[in-house]
Amino acid sequence: MTDIAAGPRRLSSTETVRAGLGRRKRHQIMLQGLGLAAISFAFLMLATLVGSLVMTGHKAFTQTHITLDVYVDPAEIPAAGLPRGGFRDVMTAALAERIPGVESRAELRALGAILSNGAQFMLRDRIVADPSLIGQTITMRVPVSDPYDQLKKGLIDRETPEAFRRVKDQEIAWFDTLMAQGAITEPFNWALFRNADSRFPELAGLKGALIGSAWALLVCFLISFPLGIGAAIYLEEFAPKNRVSDLIEVNINNLAAVPSVVFGLLALAVFLGWFGMQRSAPFVGGLTLALMTMPTIIIATRAALKAVPPSIREAALGVGASRHQVVFGHVLPLAMPGILTGTIIGLAQALGETAPLLLIGMNAFITSAPSTPFDSATALPTQIFIWADSPERGFVSRTSAAILVLLTFLVVMNALAIFLRNRFERKW
């Protein structure tokens, strides 16, 4: 101000700035580089995870099947005896037709083991549904048992000495003969989605877990969504700002960070212990998950309500709307995209939650899909847990496949959240 004409001083200040420019630029480049490195690393890790899952898991999306012409022998399966009958023997006989020279009982039994244990029940179901098939020759395509599925997929090394191999030389020869005959196919493994759990990997599917998860999520949503929004609206719009509401706020934020296993223990003690609810039921699972999801929804809803510009509230109050008209007529609709996004992310988290479900017994071995939320069931993450724990080789790839299915659901839910946010976002 005092000496505008003092040229050198102004020049020196420009030079001071210039001297620091290089350093500032270097810092900026370094920061960008670090960010890029962090993102690359995260991306690499993600690619490794998904890559390894796909590598192991893709094999479970196909299942080796064998096609057989089965003569439904009335001597073995008399129409009067249904649903009992010698279905296994009939299937083994059909297999023996294709492999000549298998005579002894021991050999027949070994040959029969090519077929999945479920094959006989598939034949039974078909005959029971249509008894007129007795006495005819019908074409059946049935899964092969797990070791032969592994063999077909190249997971059993033929070079391993016979003593250490699950499939003996003789059995490999039989299987190769069947392959040469064109009886072996490897179609898409619909059983993975159509069947519930089974001890036999070739029969095990996710249907029970998918339906169990769906019930649990539905119960979780129906409880946590209205309660969470109600609590958030009260806290944000109506509650007086004092110590009590501060305390409640701190506690809700803490609840969102409580490890899920603690909620599981709480559910075990309260829902199963005190209220005597049924164990392994998706209804109880949903209640437990709702405990976990509610704080997330409350926090997301409060943030969404807070983000609605105060000018909208003032506008509504200014024309004489009551507080509840302001909230339900203006603030809540505007906050809805944010609320829905938070809710979906909370539900996605609940979908992947394992620990609380383990504690209320949703990791039981259940071979049928639940038809109500009160039937015993598993959920997707607990099914993964069960399969990961199973010794049969076939469950290794099925575990990865189940994880891929779970991840797909999570990606779809998150995509839905992004879609809703973009679709309903309003601009002021």
Add this chain to the structure above:
Amino acid sequence: MYDNPLTKRTAVTHEVKISARGVNVFYGENRAIKDVDVDIEDKTVTAFIGPSGCGKSTFLRCLNRMNDTIDICSVKGLITLDGEDIYAPSIDPVQLRAKVGMVFQKPNPFPKSIYDNVGYGPKIHGMAQSRADLDEIVERALRRAALWEEVKDRLSSPGTGLSGGQQQRLCIARAVATEPEVLLMDEPCSALDPIATAQVEELIDELREQYSVVIVTHSMQQAARVSQKTAFFHLGHLVEFGETGQIFTNPHDPRTESYITGRIG
């Protein structure tokens, strides 16, 4: 109105609409308004002027109990509307705000259609018996806000899609739709360009025929142009209140004179 020299402008005295006696407003410990006495007349534009933070907006918001929504804010003293204490326990702020409309600094239409913006107030107050009633109310309000001709063909398009000046006139239409008796305006032109400002000012002058208008403004020219009465606030005090012509040409208080001549503010 612009040709009318300030000195010659004298207000016809109307009935007192709002009367404030010994009003104090506290934000927690902080006293924002100090012992304000003022009488606001019917069918008159009253301007509140003063430097930033002098309390003119705060006082304005006392008149429709908008300050109720701020937890730490408390209002002491007596404010009456047509002789009735508006802070009496028997008065519901909702009822009061239907009678005392408000237009805010920034145009704040609801993110709804133009029709719904204007129709919202009458709808929640049950002023329309049928759709035809509401149509009529909406049209009347939009006409009164000099917006009807511009929007009559697109009543269902969003109010947020209008220009800034149109949005502010929409907000005025929304405020007059509930048939208020007093219209409070909190710097209604500060977010508008000069042309839109001129339109809104013209509108304010027309509204005077039916309402008592109270306008807070930063622009002394605006106060001089639109108001008949002017109140000058400084540091929470009502320094001077009188006819606009007198305040601007012959202020009694040295502080008013300093502000008007640009020495404080």
